[in-house]
Amino acid sequence: MAAGCGARVVLVAAMASGQGKTTVTAALARRLVRAGKRVRVFKCGPDFIDPMLLERACGAPVHNLDLWMVGAEECRRRLGEAAREADAILVEGVMGLYDGAPSAADLAREFGIPVLAVLDASAMAQTAGAVAQGLRDYGPVQMAGVVANRVASAGHAAMVKASLRDIPLIGSLPRQDKRLPKRHLGLVVPGEVEEVEQMLDSLADQIEFDDAAWNALPLLAPLPEQPAPADRPLAGRTIAIARDASFIFVYPANAELLQQLGARLVYFAPLDDEPVPADADAVYLPGGYPELHGPALEKATRWRDSIRDAHAHGLPIVAECGGMMAIADGLTDKQGQRWQMAGLLQGEVVMQPRLAGLGMHAMPTAQGELRGHTFHYSTMRSDLVPQAHTVKQRDGAQGEAVFRIGALTASYFHGYFPSNPAAVAAMFLGAPR
Template identity: 75%
Template sequence: MNRDAGARAVLVAAMASGQGKTSVTAALARKLLRQGLRVRVFKCGPDFIDPMLLERASGAPVHTLDLWMVGVEECRRRLHDAAREADAILIEGVMGLYDGSPSAADLACEFGVPVLAVIDASAMAQTAGAVARGLRDYGPVQLAGVVANRIASDGHAGMVASSLREIPLLGWLPRQDKPLPERHLGLVLPGEVDGLEALLDKLADALHFDEKAWKALPKITQAPSAWQDAGRLLDGRTVAIARDAAFCFLYPANLDLLDRMGARLRYFSPLADEPVPLDADAVFLPGGYPELHGETLARAGHWQSSIRAAHASGLPILAECGGMMALAEVLTDQHGQRWPMAGLLPGEVYMQPRLAGLGAHALPTDQGPVRGHSFHYSRLETPAPAHTHTVKTGNGAQGEAVYRIGSLNASYFHAYFPSNPPAIAALLGGGKP
């Protein structure tokens, strides 16, 4: 097969969150994969958890596409590479199709990707047609078709299909007895879901899918664009990365960049009470769910003493969100239980039911801004002064506090490393060769 011929691609979007975009994307990815097609899935906008599930559904890493955080050219490069390697490209949207600036619709229009609208039809029938045409015409966007979710019967699906008129009903999913489980930051981690493979297969089996309508979609290609040379700014340096169920919010692109900059990546598990590797030249503590593992982390004496020793020796430590939470003196979980943490950052972290931070942010550095985002349900009360603050991209307002204590840089901010490789290298103790 000529891989330069492109791939069929859709951006899976909806009128709002909670319509079933992830379930539909996962079901479609697994169904196409089982047909022998090579599938690549992307996630629009900042997200860590949905991509983990979609990776399991598609069998390939899931990268982020975002016109601001990732940038137009890197998005174009990733789509170009995917179109050469795969038969099908699925891009899961974020929130509603037109929400945010830039929105999922902006991404679809920028790269000529048609939109596959997911409509929760559980409380409607013929009105689905009005929703579909509204989603198509408001932008407008190119609409590939509709997948109706939470359909009650074949008759219900027929009413939805007739309401769409000239818009194809590409597929529909019946109501699920066992939906994908969720928690406060989104879906439950795939490794914690019993029988996930069977659940994904069940979703794929349940998806009524119009293969003829899918094959009628045009293939997309993107102009080739060379990857920028990030420079060997971390050449020969070993970066120790916490990676387990408590520290799992890792963009694949971040790890790829560290590798391209010459770093040796060493993973360790604080939950397993593994210490910081002795050969580490820097430590990266990503976000995750430390609040769900407070007791285990509190008892992880080897881990705690090793990170204190690393800090005392001046080893660069970059801690994001959950990584920062594990370095406070105390973490109070969602049940009010208080757990002693590593104590590099004075103060206490408190979980709360309300969202405490959400949105796109930029971190100012000597090497220029680093792009990223914030999303957390906890607050840190600390006497430590902020070294600087991120900047909210929507209005330029002050964002998340960034704390610098000795060799530690800690914040609720999640950085997208490829947005500024020299700044990331500097945070990890590297620089110009």
């Protein structure tokens, strides 16, 4: 296929979480790459971990798509850009096909993307046809076909195929002896999994794939390249971003936007006791897993001193979720062990056995709402009075506390920066928020 002619595209969905959407998406991506295709992968909804694995599978950054958080026009732009650069586009859904508002099905219908349904066939055979037809007709959605996951044999796959009637079986994948381990926020970081490349290659080897059915899918038309934004309010400013195993949750679109706004990005590793870079004009502390690195963060005295010094000198600091946890007075992990944190934000973080916050939220600012999400297993106990609260997208109820102290903005809220570039520029400039 010539570059710029368009791309085959499917939304990989399922009836529920746990059916194997990420495994199948990764297997398809790696298989198509090994066949010489240029592959782009997207992830529905807010997610950091799955995109890391999918990036390893396809070799390109994985962006998020969501009609509310990202917005329909930005989703359209990103899909059109991918169609200009790639031969194949895979969009991994979230939860069940119709779960959420907006759902993965809503996204598929908005852009005319056919759905590739992943069915966990390990405990069913002919019933797979009823499930596939229900997924197709309930919305309805355009059904590209089915991938039967965790099949026991070729005969098992044949029974599933016969049950689908007018829906093609595009692929099947056997049960896996090795699975990516889980963590309370999802799949572990791919860099922590030994032989992840071999696992991806093995998945690509094992997936049975109907090339003719794939090639029969329609092409998504590309969009012409868009000019870069003319407004660059962060021009000449250097933003230091914490990046190590404790600070890993950054939307690729967030870093892109900061650069589009004119910022120069530099990175430092608090876990290695690296201080805030001396040339930084602002600091971004993204989320991650500080609760797994309490001893190292407690010993990182240069880092802790430097972030307090940066705040004292008026540097804008944006601390999201794990970033906020790391600048509290202390963090108590799930084993009950307390670790000293940076002590910039008065309060104690305590890990909880159950989910403490989940969902789409919007943060109010002087420039309008900044959209994003929250997902955490800890609570912040503080006598500080929040300057604002996020608003839950689902019902408009009060959400996460937002602390604003000087040029510091700290919250459990993860912002999706392209949803309000002006608000993001104001935060990193230390302007009224």
